[in-house]
Amino acid sequence: MNLSKLPFVVTLICISTFLSINAQEFNAPKFGKGLFNLVGKDSTWTMKVGLRFQSLATSQWDVNNGLSNPESSMLIRRSRLKFDGYAFSPKLKYKVELGLTNRDQSGASYYTHNSSRQILDAVLKWNFSGNFVLWFGQTKLPGNRERVISSANLQQVDRSLLNSRFTIDRDMGIQLRHKFKLSETFVVKEIFSIAQGEGRNVTRGNQGGHQFTTRVELFPFGEFASKGDYKGSDLKFEKNPKLSLGIAYDFNNNASKTRSNQGAYMYINGTSEGSGAEFYQTNISTLFIDAMYKHKGFSFMAEYAKRNADDPYAKNSDGTLTGDEVQVGNGLNLQTGYLLSKTVELSGRYTNISLDKTITGKAAENQYTLGLSKYIAGHSLKVQTDLSYTDIGLKTNQLLYRLQVDIHF
Known part of the structure; x- marks a missing residue:
């Protein structure tokens, strides 16, 4: 079967299942909680089926000499099918998320077997003892907070430049998660991950070593309502101050991409994509420090990221430079x-990207963003707009306006 047709096949299966369910057995949740829920007759499995998409319009101008070189576009930014529930026992949960847009599926290559990449998440979560949960499959690595926040739950139209430059995104591997209490309110969460280190949907081997990630989170005032530490905006209007402090460290052994498990492969000796490709490999480490604070409609999120490499310059076997380098x-x-009312929020963001200019040749970037959101039904139905000014150093500065409608069932 042509894998490019997989989303449509899955959709047809879901529709057929929906139509075959006896009306008395059908459990339709309220808006935003899934399209429908299925429960096995013996209650040994459940499945919640969800759908969402984002319609985005953008306009962009160069601003060094007035508003010049205008560009505009309209697209479906994201469109996703999501399935989750438990199998055999409530202690064995699963999640599958499929991307339907061309942006979700981009990146097909020899290493993904030259097919589109529909699978975003496919992961099992086994609560094998107490507060210990073992994850196995493909999902987001426990890196920067903003990346782990679902794109459906963002405070502004999209994630920041920090995420696009430093995220370690998704990969295939194992994660061990645990949490415990230091006191009645002080909660600590720990995550340790071992992944392939090549990014998502790679099917043709592991080019280097493995990727090791560890993350610790501190909740001195207790956990947030409705997992609000990983949702933008304080839509729950936390009655008491809530704070989450996180630190994560990622080590990718013999990484062969310019941004750890992301970016472009670093080929050497004149080779390129294919079975005879040769790669430059170096150890790459990434540090993340972040925080999330919420109280009575006010929210604040801060993130810092730093990437290093043992030797960032990609070299051929004879020692000559290839022209590629790790983005350190x-x-x-x-x-x-701040929520001006229960449904209207004003937000602001400042982002600084400072790659090592002597290595990457790239000047520092500063971006300033002002956003306005209307939450019609929380994050499940919202209209968001923002205006960003980006100072790109030696290049032409830019002004970007975006308008997006987000809906998910």
């Missing part, structure tokens, strides 16, 4: 928002 440097993102 650091980034800072500060974001805040």
